[in-house]
Amino acid sequence: MEASARLTELGFNVVLVERQGRLGGHVDNWDFLFPDRKPAANILNPLKDAINYKVEVKLSSEISSIKKLNGQYVTSLSTGDFIKTDAILVATGFDLFDAVKKEEYGYGIYEKVITAADLEEYFSGKNGHKLLRKDGRGKIGILHCVGSRDEKAGNEYCSKVCCVTGVKQAMKLREYFPGYEVYCFYMDLRMFGRYFEDLYKEAQEKWGVQFIRGRVSEASETHDNKIMVKFEDTLAGKPMKISLDLVILLTGFVPAAGALQLKELLSLETGKDRFFKPVDEHLKRNHTSRQGVFLAGACTGPKSIAESITEARAVALEISSFLKNNE
Amino acid sequence: MNIEGKRRIWKAYQKEIADDRYYYARSCIRQNFFPGSETAFLRILKEELGKDIHDDPRHTTCTGIAYHCDVIPFETTMTVVARQFSLMSEAGYTNYVPSCITSFGIYTEILETWHHFPEIEAKVREMLWKSTKREFSKPANLAHASDIIYKFRNEIAAKGKYRLINQHTGNPLRVVEHIGCHYSRMFPHKGVGGAEYPYVLAGMIESWGGEVVDYPERRHCCGFGFRQYLVKANRGYSAACSKKKFESMAPFTPDMIITNCPGCPYFLDRWQFVIAEMQGITYGTAGQGIPVFTYEEVAGLVLGYDPWDLGLQTHQVAVEPLLDKLGIPYDPEMKYKAEGGRFIGTPEYPEVLKVC
């Protein structure tokens, strides 16, 4: 969205093709964002406004084929229309790792095991069913690195933003359910961004969130419908177990399904993490080996919203200079 | 718990199971632990299901115990296994059915190894030839005996006289299913239902009318662990493992435990006696412990076989209370009598654990 808005500003005609029936992707499912607890809408709405009536938006349209005819890309959509463009910007983003694949955590089997996305939906009031009694007492567990840094899940890379998301949600949970203690089970806490460490410290000091270094090995249901998780407190060097009233899985990034299709259609390269591979990680982060095909956002690996927006602006310039040189 | 979620996973782990002409490989230890089980298995397949199953007296151990005790090299194991295969081929069978979970694990591991490293297979063929002048062809289908019973669980249910239902209350029995570690831990796709939520026993329980108990330590090992048990000084670990499971399942008040491994039923059964005698702790109701069965025994009971023919008198934890629940008649007089009424002697009575 941001890129298309910028490109329009620069005086190009942009067509935005969106698989879903609405704009905004994952951010639209988010309630509020790290590090400043800003409502997701506050980010999304300006982005939407920026393209309103300026950019031609094609919703719920899959790409069925892309051909190159005399220097132009002809993209045919599932809706039947064709688009002729001089350049293509791939911004397919990411899908969330399917937590069901981590069978040992029992997602989809135990009601009290949910993902961070489910929790955001709950916070934003999108799904009605109540998680816990507001006045109840008990324990909540947040499992980091679900489907990330895990060869067994086929993803060796770090999804980068889950750590801080976990910390953010831990605090929110303490706020929502004061009677519940929150435990974060992590391997490493990667507070890479500005103010992230402050959030981490606030979670500890102000909200009393307990951080346990150790990956949960398995979850199972107890006779009183709690979730018992097993782990090693690697800092105490002891195997431990604890029963929780709610378990949140911080599922990581995986390349979007749509990206795979585009990879075929445009014969693009991907890295061993299956995300798109730019020509150069430093200087040409948005360039592909294909003339006029550009990359932006999480389709080249896990990114925060801020990073994606910055990239969108960067790629807008790249594309415009490319188009200018073409004339 | 959302059973649909489990069904989704079970669908993902379906395996090919041959439906006839089996080459049966017995277990080294089961015949002494629970003599009735393998006999019952053969009887069920032959008499009830009318299958062709070859019980070959010539086959040897798969060396699994020695292998897991790290006392023989893998090459030896593979060569011995190769010989079993050649016996199977010789007998004209292609569907290999081991009775032992560890054997099943060994066979699976070996076939996988050969699949990924043909040169090893070639080497094994050579070794087998050198040592026995034998050749072999790999089984077309490898299934554990419990897979077979699983496959025909509904037929058995249909023929069955009894269901896993408490006759006094009418409620389904609460059954703990315990899967042998070597069944699908190493190769989830080789086991029915995978490794996390194996369905092989759960399936039987479902179709025989019981209710599966999903308890936290479901995945935990019974504690056999070969060396843990075989070295006397280590048995404390072994017993501790079973105890961990009992502590975890106790709140669910299970009526019985079903297993599909040689060691598990033995240890889950015997350790209840040891724990009771050592620490005065008993599980289940009225200090009688939780009766433990092999899937064959349960299948036999469902089909209405005589409990004593199934060898249930060899159990440490008394089975009578469960038989009563199931409404299965039995003659206490005959408990310790062999065929023709020959008295086989009674075991020493435990001090703490209540037995009939």
Added chain:
Amino acid sequence: MMVKDKFGFSIHADNQVNLDKGDYSLLQKIMAAEPGFLNCISCGSCTASCTAASFTDFNFRVLCQNVRRGQNTNLMNELSKCMFCGKCRLICPRGINTRKIISLLHKELSNTMQYA
């Protein structure tokens, strides 16, 4: 024990810590008086700098870790090794008032013999 003679072995205790059965009373008291107690990131610099730790196996980080996990047994024996010199307070990157925690623990544990 007689039973052991009878069987030739005894059943091992479960090595797994059950946090559901932890005793968090001490943790609550400490947190009430010193919220910074949870700020620990287990970097271990306190133990690394500890005067006592250079002589014995005293480990302040693990000690706190155990309190946070509600494992309060044998704490006093451990704590009694501390010389209260305060190096840990100066070294702690999270600015935790370790000496306050130590004296709080010292008072609490001394008052309740069950931990001693």
Added chain:
Amino acid sequence: MFIMLYLLVLFIKWIIRMSPEDKQMSIRGFFSVKTLSAVKEIFTESLLHRKIFRINPLLGYMHMSLAFGWFVLIVTGHFQSLFYKPAAFHPPYYSIFFNKLESAAGNYPMKGFFEFAMDFLLLFILSGVMLAFYKRFRSSGLGMTKTTRLKLKDNIALISLWCIFPLRLLAESATSGLCHNGGFMTGSFGNALHTFLPLETIEMPLWWAYSISLGIFFFSLPHSRYMHIPVEMILIFFRNYGLKTCNNYNSFSDMEIKSCSRCGVCIDKCQMPESDSRAVYFIRGLRENTPDPHQVENCMMCGRCTDICPVGVDVNKLRLIARSRSANDGRSNYPYLSAKNPVNADVLFFAGCMTHLSPGIIESVQGIFNMAGINYHFMDKDGGACCGRPLKLAGRNKDAEKLINFNREEILNSGAETLVTSCPICLKTFREDYNLKHIRVLHHSQFILGLWYEEKIKISKQLVTLAYHDPCELGRGLSVYKEPVELLNRIGIVRTSYPHGTDSLCCGGSLADTELSMQERDAITREALGQILVNNPQYLATSCPLCKKTFAKLSREIPVMDIAELVYRNMLSRGTAAGKRKLRKRTKETAVY
């Protein structure tokens, strides 16, 4: 009468509770010049309040006018009545109410003088009262940014005290207005009043009011801060006889607590964030037997309050006693400490825990020792046992004793004659609690200066400006002020236009406090740095590893260096400046070291 009785009982209690030694000391002291010096001190301090004058003249005047003025007023009044009616003894009320009782008094010797004197004194006192009144509402006017927060009892006493003198003025004026006598003030004021007031009717009530306020004051006195008036005098006697507060609470401690006038002079000296743990409130807490843990623990024990206290109350000692009461002492043990084999060295160097956190100091001290060719042994090379001072500061004397005994053995077995430490915290306890007999215990600054005098090391004055921070434990704690500054002056120029010496600030790192959060400590440190670095020196020199570490954390531009580090640097970077020998000669003549 009542107050006299009360005091007597109290006094006897103290005497009984005194330890035999104290009793002997007191008796011996009583029949000696000490008594006289005590009397002198009472005059200068209890009446004239010299110390307070030094702090702020106006404040001093306020206290003096009230104490001294009233004292003289009473005496003069007594003489007045004597002159009027010569007698062996007059009951106190006679002189107090003289003007009323003898309102129609005819002439008597020196009448004019007495009337004048009495009025003058009254005026003198009234000016004091005025100031006191003013101070309550604008303490800064009298050089105090804060004044004591008072409780009910104190307020009653205070107000009654304030009322006494204005009422006396009114009463006397009324009388003299009626009888047309009285001095320059009462007389004229009286006449003025008479012109528009029915003095006949209000005269008597005024005298009643006056005597009532007097009564209230004297009855509330024992329960109020004004108890210090009598007790302080007793205290001064016993202090002169050599009594003091030791490791446990004794009669003298009780006197000290009761002689606190809550003048609040200590409040301004306190660097702690506003809290009940400050000296004056802590002492009040002790007197009311209700010091809560925070009140006892939350103090850095920098000793600034003790140093400034006009009454000379040893707050730190009292605080340590209070701490030892609540501390669960004697539960720690250190069996892991194993004795090392004796070494033969002339000098023992004990770095101390804190020094181990800034190795630069160790390196420098060792460097200096080596260049001076000292046969020394680095006692806690691989991290020795703690000196025990931190435990003592927590009131855990028994536990500290265990460490002290261990180290003591080590030190004595070493056979060294000198023990040098680079940590004032250790030094303090080495000197006061270790009883190291013949062994000299020195701070490295003292030892290094000695080396220079013995010409074992060569240093040269360089054009480098320094600020020197006197650490609490070394300065106020052990009165080592001179040597560090002298040593620094030999290598650079020390500017001291900031709080230094006895007035030196605490760095904020103190081990004595366990309550302060890091943020609060940082605030204290920043404030102190701001004052010390006022004339922007090149280096901030200190002689305590803890001060160094604390300041270094927040002193962004100006490097903080230990005195040993500076000296060692100087020795290494020494140019061959001429006239160095001359410099040394000159200083040697004037040297008192």
